[in-house]
Amino acid sequence: MKIRVTINGALCEREAPETINLLHFLREYVGLTGTKEGCGGGECGACTVLLDGHPVNSCLVLAAEVDGKSVRTIEGEARDGKPSELQQAFAKRHAVQCGFCTPGMVMSARALIDCNPKPSVEEIKEGLEGNFCRCTGYVQIIEAVLEATGQPTSTQERSHA
Amino acid sequence: MLHHFTYLAPRTRAELHSVLADNGAAASLLAGGTDLLVNIRAGLTRPKVVVDAKKIEGFGGLVWSESEGLVIRAGVTINALLGDAKIRSDYPLLIACGHDLASHQIRNRATVVGNVVNASPCADMAPALLCLRAHAVISSKRGERDVPFSAFFKGVKRTVVAPDELVERIVVPAASAGARGGYYKLKRINGHDLGIVGVALCIDRNGEMRVTIGSCAPTPVLVEGLDPSLPADAVVAAVTRAISPISDVRATKEYRQHMVEHYVRRLLDEVRS
Numbered sequence: 145m146k147i148r149v150t151i152n153g154a155l156c157e158r159e160a161p162e163t164i165n166l167l168h169f170l171r172e173y174v175g176l177t178g179t180k181e182g183c184g185g186g187e188c189g190a191c192t193v194l195l196d197g198h199p200v201n202s203c204l205v206l207a208a209e210v211d212g213k214s215v216r217t218i219e220g221e222a223r224d225g226k227p228s229e230l231q232q233a234f235a236k237r238h239a240v241q242c243g244f245c246t247p248g249m250v251m252s253a254r255a256l257i258d259c260n261p262k263p264s265v266e267e268i269k270e271g272l273e274g275n276f277c278r279c280t281g282y283v284q285i286i287e288a289v290l291e292a293t294g295q296p297t298s299t300q301e302r303s304h305a
Numbered sequence: 306m307l308h309h310f311t312y313l314a315p316r317t318r319a320e321l322h323s324v325l326a327d328n329g330a331a332a333s334l335l336a337g338g339t340d341l342l343v344n345i346r347a348g349l350t351r352p353k354v355v356v357d358a359k360k361i362e363g364f365g366g367l368v369w370s371e372s373e374g375l376v377i378r379a380g381v382t383i384n385a386l387l388g389d390a391k392i393r394s395d396y397p398l399l400i401a402c403g404h405d406l407a408s409h410q411i412r413n414r415a416t417v418v419g420n421v422v423n424a425s426p427c428a429d430m431a432p433a434l435l436c437l438r439a440h441a442v443i444s445s446k447r448g449e450r451d452v453p454f455s456a457f458f459k460g461v462k463r464t465v466v467a468p469d470e471l472v473e474r475i476v477v478p479a480a481s482a483g484a485r486g487g488y489y490k491l492k493r494i495n496g497h498d499l500g501i502v503g504v505a506l507c508i509d510r511n512g513e514m515r516v517t518i519g520s521c522a523p524t525p526v527l528v529e530g531l532d533p534s535l536p537a538d539a540v541v542a543a544v545t546r547a548i549s550p551i552s553d554v555r556a557t558k559e560y561r562q563h564m565v566e567h568y569v570r571r572l573l574d575e576v577r578s
Contacts, residue, residue, distance in 0.1 A: 145312070162312035165342065185343045186411055198384075198413045204342045205414065206335070208312045209357055252409070273496045274408025 152220030167191045169207035178218035189275035192248035199255040218247035233292035241280040249275050253289045314357040322446040329468040337414040340423045374479035383412035395482040402433040405490045408497040418472045424464045431525040432505030432517035437481040445470040458524035484509040489568040501556045504568035508533045521548035
């Protein structure tokens with residue numbers, strides 16, 4: 145079937161099977177491989193993208209469902225080759241180790257700070273609760289979001305989220 | 306890639322009813338998809354037809370009226386519920402249960418109706434809807450019928466909804482507005498997880514107390530008609546009689562019993578203070 149989606153601001157039209165999910169549609173039919181498949185079952189959040197501005201697990205959405213809608217992926221973060229402030233904060237705060245969860249983390253953080261420009265640590269934890277990291281640890285990720293939103297990070301307790 | 310199925314997105318209710326009548330159990334309704342697509346991927350269900358109902362006008366939306374109460378249409382997501390000012394002020398138990406359901410991403414897709422029609426014993430919305438005396442409006446080509454949630458669940462993942470039917474909306478009576486209470490859910494981790502035990506308790510404006518327990522029987526269990534002045538021991542005894550927890554991969558029967566009692570006492574303390 146024909147699927148028309150606005151992806152990172154550009155209209156994209158592809159012929160794809162009706163059984164394909166948004167994640168595989170993005171990776172295999174649009175060529176945007178920044179969005180990762182972790183668990184494939186809505187647990188880990190690695191495949192998080194914004195659908196009409198709201199974070200969703202792209203593994204649990206059919207591409208057919210988003211026909212006519214707007215999707216934002218990790219590829220939409222950088223502008224003219226320059227990483228966004230959020231991406232820079234992830235790098236600066238060492239919030240990336242293997243990097244597999246990072247695209248999903250960044251998209252969840254993006255959705256959070258778009259509607260809450262100065263989130264508290266508790267709000268960050270809640271906003272990122274659907275994103276699992278198995279190697280970096282959550283402290284640096286929380287600090288990255290604090291950094292990106294211009295908030296102090298040095299007083300943060302070194303505890304596991 | 307998932308197994309081969311046909312994706313249909315009817316535009317009208319009549320069309321939807323016909324698709325369900327023609328395909329019966331071979332059709333699966335798609336609203337949020339957060340259970341359906343997981344089950345399809347795992348091979349637990351292999352529908353021939355996946356029917357996306359979200360393009361039907363009036364499929365979503367929250368409506369409040371003094372006469373009918375709160376109407377939660379089939380397309381209403383958990384996050385839409387959580388963001389509603391009227392629900393926040395008048396139906397705090399719905400907020401408490403919805404807030405504990407899965408992750409932010411899932412709550413953006415998962416629907417209130419989907420949560421109850423999947424009929425997991427640990428469904429987070431069931432305790433609130435049972436405590437608040439909600440009913441489901443079920444429709445098909447044959448017409449509409451009302452089923453109170455106290456008669457809705459038939460077993461693990463089984464409800465009274467027939468293959469040609471869908472839950473059109475949930476109605477939470479106006480008389481339940483202002484009911485005080487709360488919800489506690491025991492999980493293995495602090496983040497999103499299935500409930501090991503869930504307990505909701507409320508006292509409504511007429512002074513009736515009700516308790517609902519999740520994950521302690523094949524269906525969520527409602528204990529109603531409780532006098533709010535009952536001693537805590539008597540409430541615990543009534544609740545314990547109603548449940549039949551088992552030991553499984555997530556917890557033992559004894560742990561579940563202990564935590565139900567603990568949460569009942571805590572909720573009683575909170576609601577009485």
